[in-house]
Amino acid sequence: MTNFATFSDACYGFAFTPFGKCGMAKSEQGIFSLTFPSDEESVRVELQRKFPNVKFYRNDDEMEKMVYFIFQKNEYPALALYGTNFQLSVWEALQKIPFGSTVSYEDVAKSMGFPKAVRAVAHAVACNPVAFLVPCHRVVRKNGGLGGFRWGMERKISMLKWEKENLHL
DNA sequence: ATAAAGGCCACCC
DNA sequence: GGGTGGCCTTTAT
Numbered sequence: 001m002t003n004f005a006t007f008s009d010a011c012y013g014f015a016f017t018p019f020g021k022c023g024m025a026k027s028e029q030g031i032f033s034l035t036f037p038s039d040e041e042s043v044r045v046e047l048q049r050k051f052p053n054v055k056f057y058r059n060d061d062e063m064e065k066m067v068y069f070i071f072q073k074n075e076y077p078a079l080a081l082y083g084t085n086f087q088l089s090v091w092e093a094l095q096k097i098p099f100g101s102t103v104s105y106e107d108v109a110k111s112m113g114f115p116k117a118v119r120a121v122a123h124a125v126a127c128n129p130v131a132f133l134v135p136c137h138r139v140v141r142k143n144g145g146l147g148g149f150r151w152g153m154e155r156k157i158s159m160l161k162w163e164k165e166n167l168h169l
Numbered sequence: 170a171t172a173a174a175g176g177c178c179a180c181c182c
Numbered sequence: 183g184g185g186t187g188g189c190c191t192t193t194a195t
């Protein structure tokens with residue numbers, strides 16, 4: 001990590017998205033985690049491991065509100081990303097990919113000025129802490145394949161499909 | 170300090 | 183279709 005969390009309290013909780021139940025965490029600085037976990041306990045454990053000095057308070061209402069803004073009103077709340085410089089620039093590049101379109105891993109590498117760092121990019125994309133909002137699902141293989149997805153290929157497919165159907169947002 | 174493993178890509182059979 | 187070598191970062195020895 002090269003940049004660190006500066007907050008000491010955060011809330012986390014669970015809410016339903018068009019792609020299933022998500023776990024989310026946010027501080028006053030913004031959302032810093034959005035995952036699709038298999039069980040609730042692992043979310044808290046994982047958050048506490050990544051942010052050992054932070055106190056987490058559960059608040060599902062707050063997360064449901066966030067989900068409503070994101071998926072119903074298409075209003076994106078602030079994000080707060082923590083990672084290495086390389087990861088941060090990859091995640092930044094991902095946020096520039098337009099809604100409903102896709103790019104290749106190589107495209108991302110090129111846009112960052114490291115055309116040959118494809119594998120490093122793929123790895124950083126896979127480490128995306130904030131599903132959907134940092135649109136890692138919009139990165140696919142150049143050869144036509146879809147690549148992989150940390151939270152299940154099926155979910156990546158339905159995200160891309162959902163965006164195509166909701167372009168009017 | 171070194172090694173191994175990536176949500177990859179291009180090139181060659 | 184398949185195998186191989188190269189690319190750069192992260193993580194684990």
